[in-house]
């Protein structure tokens with residue numbers, strides 16, 4: 234039996250406020266988080282594979298993107314706070330602005346602050362293949378073109394976070410489509 238770092242009431246309260254999840258939900262997430270950590274050698278935080286196990290996700294492109302988007306400081310491990318804030322994205326209670334920021338991070342695979350066509354195509358492809366269907370190249374191209382013609386306001390073939398925000402405000406369904414936890 235390993236020891237279980239406990240979580241203070243103060244931390245629960247702060248995380249609850251920051252994530253819009255209830256204290257009860259934070260406590261449950263903490264139990265999940267700790268039990269995932271217990272199975273690891275290094276208990277400083279969740280790695281990509283233990284994270285995948287904790288959430289019961291299938292390994293692959295989408296999982297990697299989600300992990301990278303959760304990993305706010307880009308140190309390749311998830312702290313409990315990063316875990317909570319990431320999970321909160323998939324609940325609809327988080328304010329739209331932060332959900333947009335998170336969704337942007339899912340698209341922006343190389344974290345350069347811009348979404349390019351390859352990044353859109355590859356996340357679409359992964360999302361379709363995740364459901365067991367074949368991703369047709371023409372469909373991928375059409376959807377990508379549509380997203381750029383609607384979203385790329387200054388026509389530089391890149392979607393900035395500002396452009397992305399405009400796009401989502403007009404089409405909030407794009408975010409819902411990314412909720413792969415359902």
Ligand SMILES: [Ca+2]
Pocket residue numbers: 304305306307308309310311312315
């Ligand atoms: Ca991290």
Ligand SMILES: [Ca+2]
Pocket residue numbers: 340341342343344345346347348349352
């Ligand atoms: Ca990018």
Ligand SMILES: [Ca+2]
Pocket residue numbers: 384385386387388389390391392393396
């Ligand atoms: Ca642009």
